[in-house]
Amino acid sequence: MSTPIVSDAAGFKLERTDLNAVRANLYFGFAVLAVGVLLGLDQAYNYAGVDLVRHYPVINSYYQGLTIHGVFNALVLTTAFANGFIVLTTARGLGRRLPGALVHAALWTMLAGAVLAAWAMFTGRATVLYTFYPPLQAHWSFYLGLALVVISTWITSAAQLVALRGWRRDNPGRRVPLLAFMSIATYVMWDIASVGIAIEVVALLLPWSLGIVPGTDPLLGRTLFWFTGHPIVYFWLLPIYVSWYGMIPRQSGGTLFSDSLTRLAFVLFILLVPVGFHHQFVDPGVSQGLKYAVAALTFAIFFPSLMTAFAVMYALEIGGRRRGGKGLVGWFFRIPWSDPSVCAQVLAMLAFLLGGISGLVNASYTLNLEVHNTAFVPGHFHLTIGTAVALSYIGIAYWLVPFLEQRALWSRRLAIFQSFLYLAGVLILSRGLIAGGLAGMPRRTAIAQASYHMAAWRLPGLMTAAGGTLMVASMALFFLVLVMTIVAGQPAAIADIPFTETVSAPATAGWQINLDRFHYWVIAAVVLIAIVYGPFLFAHLPPDLAATGLTYP
């Protein structure tokens, strides 16, 4: 007996206008990715000692390009993708329309914010990198733009909650369909997590950049930033988990084995919001005890990650065996590798496995000293966000774009080649950056123009450039497939999105039903946050607005 993870398996047609909002989010996200990736090329060559940025139009410095790379790839693309994709999965999961006015308001807010921030960055008024640590000061339009991008996610969340309320009213006693549960949990987590950055921008940075207050508080700014800066990783990851748990099993011919464990993993991400202090292990002004406590909590993240690895691998194994795979690893080769969507996402999972290992090093409190702010860090996160997330976006696009356009993918072979090429590229790039980082090569530094250099950075730098070249080439192929599908794909009738089934139906009695009660988990998360951040805030507030810093560095 298997149970589909949506309210109404028979079918549910989304409104044309809603699909248009999904499409606009998706294509805008990929458009900014294209710009971000072009700048990535310069960064990769920088570490090999080649200064490419001189040849770029509009971009005047390494750091201006790096700011755009970080903001576009890590903030705008991820928000746009989540706002689009998750609206679709929520609506399909509940079998119910989300309020169209809210969905469109979110889209326009996100677009306005992205355009404002882009204007500031391209005109050199915000060369502050995507972490914008005060007291480096950007033009107010940059902060306002980022605030609008965050607000667009809150509007999306509100749209989900309105739809959920309606669904509960119409379906008393039923469990929230798993696909909708995962989608809503993603945004509930983010609603809590994004408060830090919202307070930083609205209360500290905007008034300061407008000249309303004389200075700012760098340590408080950093702390608020990392309050969000850690769980923002969950916000990048969870939409991907929605696909890995909710779609990949179906796409690969398998089944999701546990409904409860899946829900539990998402709930744990809500609870594990307050671990951002682990980015401040080397900061002064944060107590030792707090650092130990947070290091311990940080390890707890491996719990839901391990659960995910296990559940997804098990689903893939079921699929592989149903397709005739035998033995301990035989099933792995019977995964439908010829499906570009599955292929890209399984490769993304492989990268994530490696990223998880390098993340362990990063999180382990003591080893962190040797790699903090070195090239090791981007080496690690190009495996996680740069591949596990980005290549999964690509994999999802390989069914979502055909679904939205009602056209077949333009070239499946090229799409599959593209995914393998990207993985090869990122493995080389990350290997280079990680080796360089272990040899003390700093990140975020225009090494090609630096006043110092070390012999041990040479080979890692060359690997970074070589890997980066392959990644950019692979991205170019992706954009080719994307555009050609939209303009020249064979018309095809694709009725529904892929969604999986679970082995058994969700329990309608017992402890499991509490998993659906989001307010329990929100309260628990708020209590944990108070325990971790309370003492610091209590000792530190009111803010000390003494630092005046540098404007438009």
Added chain:
Amino acid sequence: MERFEKAFLCAAAIVLVIFLGALAYSSLAMGIHLPSHFGMIHYTAGQKLRRVLRQTPPFDRPGVREIAPGKYQVTVIGLTWSFLPAVIELPAGAEVTFVATSMDVIHGFFIPGTRVNMMLIPGQVSECVYRFRQPGEYLLICHEYCGRLHHTMSARMVVK
């Protein structure tokens, strides 16, 4: 299926406990510690941090000082885009305490190949203890983006 789920949860919990044990071991038994909080420098937005630092020991006299036989304190100020002092000479094998702060924006304080890795935040004092066993030339670099010429912010360390 229920049993399967429980077994899985137990296994994951055990792995977690092992990680935590390793963490406790490395910080307690091996005695590795993070840079700690030395103090704060109080100033207001009207005051120039540069002037305040000139009157705040130890930053009134940046440089190397022997504080006890075989023990040295190195006081460093980071500013866009250099370190004060620009050259640091130390004897090999001595216990060295770096005490550093920033005069303007956030800077990094990193000596590649060592555990000396700190952030310098205006208004906050960072501290870190290290022993250079090998004589030779070391590089002190800023590894936090601090503006247009961030990549030129470095100092020389000579260990004799």
